[in-house]
Amino acid sequence: MDLMASDEMLGTFLPIVVYWVYSGLYVLLGYFENYRLHSKKDEDDKNLVSKSTVVKGVILQQAVQAVVAILLFKVTGDGDQAQENSNPSLIVLARQFISAMVVLDTWQYFMHRFMHHNKFLYKHVHSQHHRLVVPYSFGALYNHPLEGLLLDTVGGALSFLVSGMSPRVSIFFFSFATIKTVDDHCGLWLPGNLFHVFFKNNTAYHDVHHQLYGSKYNFSQPFFITWDKILGTYMPYTLEKRAGGGFEARPTKEYKDS
Template identity: 85%
Template sequence: MSASEMGFAVSDELLGTFVPILVYWLYSGIYALLGSFEDYRLHSKKDEDEKNLVSKRTVIKGVILQQTIQAVVAILLFTVTGNDGDSAGPKHSLIVLARQFVTAMLVLDTWQYFMHRYMHHNKFLYKHIHSQHHRLVVPYAFGALYNHPLEGLLLDTIGGALSFLLSGMSPRVSIFFFSFATIKTVDDHCGLWLPGNLFHVFFGNNTAYHDVHHQLYGTKYNFSQPFFVMWDRILGTHMPYTLEKRADGGFEARPAKEVKEE
């Protein structure tokens, strides 16, 4: 248990459930405030308002529904595993923690790549489930987790549970891992190419990379999320991009090679 300075205790399991949700809204809120900087946008504010096929009110309600489902599953998972975190037993070394983080990242990426790609290739699943996420033709930060509830369960919730279990991390470590994964997912959908963004420096899978996927010509490419691009490269679905300045300000992510038609 993690005791606060005020004298009451909050379990690592509870923090691992709700801190990533709080991080989601705080981080996406920052990007919402920065969205007025047209010189750094991948799409104009006008395009965001006109091209998207769903209202922001509906997006917010959809995200809250998904986060509610995630919270319920997380509480059940922590209850079943019965892991009381780091309060008992030895402290892990930085090497062990790094291994757990990398393992969880690889597990989450692998699960999401194949599930995500299958939802594009299966016409029934795309039409009735995954197309909901692609109503955001112009992505923005707090729409990162806007999905059909079944997709949210399959991709994000089950993928997160597998990464937690297979990495062997404790509930305390999961607080940091899932907060990090949440920040990365929000960043990939933020629609801004800000100078000095470390995610753009250290990850090939970034805001522009995922923006290509959200465009009509990109729905057969760049399925990888949220961290690495290895599966796209290995299986031939990798679409590199170029960043070009728009005449009205900002940038545009364009495919760097010819897009194959079906």
């Protein structure tokens, strides 16, 4: 039970530590204009919310997530059975990771899309996240508290329950999901970034969604672009050199002309 308590605490709080450490790394890299999708000046001028407000909002969401995670672990804890399932085979581990990714992607796609199409929810809830016209790393979880609860906290709980993963496995899954979410919002196009190699849903893909022309496209997050492709909300883009250094994600010609 002591080991399980340790797993539960790590599963609750390690993703929070990972969020701030990984975000901090990207903040430092953001001083190099050659890696940026928007200039540092645009980040400072175009965003509609201060960085201090973003930090407070993220901390609030993480506090709610921590409370829900602790309650979820207590409710689903099963003593010796949980201990027995804490070291699954690689096949079981892969199945749990993939099923959790699919569940999280599915939940977030439909909730995210609904919050864009429902005028009341967009105006009073989801528009808070879009105050970040130029996304940056530690703004990844800057949301209205209701959105944070519905999209991220409930989505994470569902992926945990449906996949059947143990608290120990959840440490790795939610830390990985946190790193991926931070990367999607970091606003940087880094050479050799493995996320850009293995995932089409990447920094540029999500940056398109944060621009006015892409606000009704590229809802998928955080892993795959499957639902966008199936349901016609996929906006392809090209990366072009930006004046002053760095890159810019632009919609392909047919979308420019539409």
